[in-house]
Amino acid sequence: MTAYRVAVGEREVALPAGWELTWLDREAGIARLARSDEAHVVVVDGSGTDWHVTIGGRRIPVSVRTHREQLLAEAEVAARQHGGPIDVRASLPGLVVALGAAEGEEVEEGQPLVTIEAMKMQNEVRAPHAGRVAHVAVAAGQTVATGALLLRLE
Amino acid sequence: MSVRKDIRKVLVANRGEIAIRVMRACRELGIRSVAVYSEADADAPHVESADEAQHIGPRSATESYLSIPNLLEAARASGADAVHPGYGFLSENAGFAEAVEAAGLTWIGPPPATQRALGNKLAARRAVVEAGVPVVPGLMVPLQDGDAPDLSHIGLPAMLKAAAGGGGRGMRRIDAAEELPAALAAARREALSAFADGTVYVERLVSPARHVEVQLLGDRHGNLAILGERDCSVQRRHQKLVEESPSPAVTPAIREALYDSARRVAGTVDFHNAATAEFLLDAEGNHYFLEMNTRLQVEHGVTELVTGLDLVAWQIRIAQGERLPAEVLEPALRGNAVEVRLYAEDPWDGFRPQAGRVTAWRAPAGPGVRIDAAVRPGMELVPDYDPLLAKLMVHAADRPAMVARLRRALDETQIGGVQTDLGFHRWLAEQPSFVSGAYDTGLVAVAWGDGPPLSEDLAAAAATAAAEARAAAPAPRPTAPAAAGASAWAVTARSEALRR
Numbered sequence: 237m238t239a240y241r242v243a244v245g246e247r248e249v250a251l252p253a254g255w256e257l258t259w260l261d262r263e264a265g266i267a268r269l270a271r272s273d274e275a276h277v278v279v280v281d282g283s284g285t286d287w288h289v290t291i292g293g294r295r296i297p298v299s300v301r302t303h304r305e306q307l308l309a310e311a312e313v314a315a316r317q318h319g320g321p322i323d324v325r326a327s328l329p330g331l332v333v334a335l336g337a338a339e340g341e342e343v344e345e346g347q348p349l350v351t352i353e354a355m356k357m358q359n360e361v362r363a364p365h366a367g368r369v370a371h372v373a374v375a376a377g378q379t380v381a382t383g384a385l386l387l388r389l390e
Numbered sequence: 391m392s393v394r395k396d397i398r399k400v401l402v403a404n405r406g407e408i409a410i411r412v413m414r415a416c417r418e419l420g421i422r423s424v425a426v427y428s429e430a431d432a433d434a435p436h437v438e439s440a441d442e443a444q445h446i447g448p449r450s451a452t453e454s455y456l457s458i459p460n461l462l463e464a465a466r467a468s469g470a471d472a473v474h475p476g477y478g479f480l481s482e483n484a485g486f487a488e489a490v491e492a493a494g495l496t497w498i499g500p501p502p503a504t505q506r507a508l509g510n511k512l513a514a515r516r517a518v519v520e521a522g523v524p525v526v527p528g529l530m531v532p533l534q535d536g537d538a539p540d541l542s543h544i545g546l547p548a549m550l551k552a553a554a555g556g557g558g559r560g561m562r563r564i565d566a567a568e569e570l571p572a573a574l575a576a577a578r579r580e581a582l583s584a585f586a587d588g589t590v591y592v593e594r595l596v597s598p599a600r601h602v603e604v605q606l607l608g609d610r611h612g613n614l615a616i617l618g619e620r621d622c623s624v625q626r627r628h629q630k631l632v633e634e635s636p637s638p639a640v641t642p643a644i645r646e647a648l649y650d651s652a653r654r655v656a657g658t659v660d661f662h663n664a665a666t667a668e669f670l671l672d673a674e675g676n677h678y679f680l681e682m683n684t685r686l687q688v689e690h691g692v693t694e695l696v697t698g699l700d701l702v703a704w705q706i707r708i709a710q711g712e713r714l715p716a717e718v719l720e721p722a723l724r725g726n727a728v729e730v731r732l733y734a735e736d737p738w739d740g741f742r743p744q745a746g747r748v749t750a751w752r753a754p755a756g757p758g759v760r761i762d763a764a765v766r767p768g769m770e771l772v773p774d775y776d777p778l779l780a781k782l783m784v785h786a787a788d789r790p791a792m793v794a795r796l797r798r799a800l801d802e803t804q805i806g807g808v809q810t811d812l813g814f815h816r817w818l819a820e821q822p823s824f825v826s827g828a829y830d831t832g833l834v835a836v837a838w839g840d841g842p843p844l845s846e847d848l849a850a851a852a853a854t855a856a857a858e859a860r861a862a863a864p865a866p867r868p869t870a871p872a873a874a875g876a877s878a879w880a881v882t883a884r885s886e887a888l889r890r
Contacts (some may be wrong), residue, residue: 237561239855240860240861242853242856242857243853244844244849244852244853246724247400247849248851249849249852250850251854251857252850252851252854253832255851255855256856257855257858257859259749259862264749264750264751264752264767264806265749265750265859266427266624266752266804266806267855267858267859269851269854269855276851277801277804278851278852278855279749279804279806279807280806280855280856281749281806281807282856282861283863284860285860287856287859287860288806288807289851289852289853289856289859290804290805290806290853290855291848291851291852291855292813292848293800293803293805293810293811293812293813293815293816294738294809294813295806295808295809295810296848296849296850296852297737298852298855298856298857300852300859300860301739301857302858307487312778328742328743329745329746329772329773330459330745330773331773333464345552352775354745354773359742366480371737382745382746383785
């Protein structure tokens with residue numbers, strides 16, 4: 237197991253000793269995770285580097301990377317921090333009901349950029365940092381899928 | 391309308407768990423059921439629960455589950471002689487009920503005139519005041535943009551509400567008089583977009599309060615049954631998450647007063663079939679009428695558990711003209727029951743609806759457990775419909791046993807692939823205020839907030855499970871011979887995992 241760098245969210249986690257994982261239903265990803273004094277039934281979904289583990293009803297994002305994958309991920313983060321353009325994508329599928337910024341406009345960090353309506357709720361996609369809107373890829377009234385490009389920030 | 395009709399085939403104008411619930415009642419009564427489905431729902435669980443199915447349009451609800459012409463055409467094509475609307479969608483749309491009756495079909499629900507009379511909250515408020523039912527102090531007239539009414543005799547904080555409202559939309563809290571103009575404009579805008587009616591009124595905010603509702607069942611011969619109350623105080627966004635019966639806050643004296651008010655509300659209209667009178671209960675035990683829901687409620691199962699009655703079957707039998715017998719008119723209420731709603735929502739992110747694919751689903755079982763669900767592994771959740779996946783209900787002899795059974799049933803429940811509110815319910819079942827029964831509508835906002843932070847222990851356990859899962863996963867099929875250096879990590883991980 238030492239071959240993997242494991243992170244929960246952004247936080248790297250040292251794998252504790254003593255846990256034993258027994259699959260109850262491999263296909264569904266249901267397993268029993270136990271150590272001497274406690275046990276959980278967990279549900280695992282994902283593949284490659286991106287996994288989610290549901291424990292006690294909480295679905296926890298976990299990245300499991302090889303050394304090489306870790307280096308690649310770090311390089312990506314570094315590129316982003318050096319002010320490269322950022323693609324703002326839809327975090328959930330839904331209907332674009334409003335745009336909060338036009339092409340060429342300067343925006344503040346946290347400013348609502350796009351409002352997406354999903355399951356009768358309006359969700360605001362906000363600017364991850366201040367910048368200029370280089371390109372708007374969607375229009376109000378359009379349906380978008382998860383991960384769809386909404387706009388590009390410079 | 392009092393002539394007895396024998397319903398042979400029911401079109402269920404809904405989807406998800408409630409469609410399945412209605413179909414089950416039909417089957418037990420020997421009545422055929424017809425499912426309707428949008429393009430996104432061709433393989434949905436409710437379709438296979440029916441005897442036959444009709445396609446009613448594209449994924450968009452407006453053009454399918456909310457399309458009166460498409461639903462009527464499905465009824466005609468299938469030869470259905472009755473329509474059950476479930477809850478949500480068109481269930482409280484008097485125009486739909488009228489269209490169903492005009493097409494010569496039996497409407498399984500309260501009469502359209504009743505729905506019309508009580509559908510508007512402000513109109514209902516005026517009607518019940520005349521019948522002697524207490525309402526929350528407030529203005530009895532709609533507010534227009536720019537209105538600056540004197541709120542001093544109502545008291546602050548106050549609440550703006552949409553007259554055509556429901557589901558918490560078109561509501562705004564006002565803590566200071568100067569907030570009124572902006573809040574009013576926002577509430578009117580939201581109400582107009584959600585209900586195509588921007589009528590908004592104002593009443594005092596009752597806080598702390600409990601949300602308690604009374605289940606009514608009436609036949610076409612003037613008999614009215616009152617089937618206990620439900621406490622629905624665990625809410626987010628003014629929408630219910632948990633319902634229990636009886637209410638821990640309701641004493642025999644309060645119950646009598648609630649029943650009396652519920653009877654008076656029903657008496658303001660020509661009522662039959664199933665409906666629910668909703669009230670707020672303040673800390674002193676005073677109740678105030680909120681609204682009447684002229685349809686089956688999501689949480690009807692809780693009442694079914696404590697009364698032993700099948701409310702959906704009774705809806706159908708009432709629609710056929712049957713009389714309510716003594717065991718319905720004077721039901722024996724047994725034990726305590728609770729329902730928790732399993733939503734695809736992230737309670738750690740403001741209960742935001744989630745989309746995605748369900749990868750695993752294990753339902754609890756055993757004594758006193760009931761699951762009404764429409765979920766299965768591989769199912770894609772689309773953002774167009776309500777994110778309710780399942781309702782978990784438990785019934786036990788008393789409230790402590792009910793709480794213990796709820797914890798046990800939640801422990802047995804597993805959902806994978808999407809974040810749900812299962813973790814919230816597990817937290818709730820351990821909360822002292824819930825366990826003692828002394829909670830109010832502020833519980834979620836105050837005690838849960840954004841939820842407890844992820845503990846180091848749980849994070850480490852999750853990390854372990856994910857690392858093991860990756861190590862045990864079949865290697866992705868290589869498209870080209872893998873470089874020796876790249877695969878070495880995986881090989882090491884795998885052999886290490888096997889050695890443990």
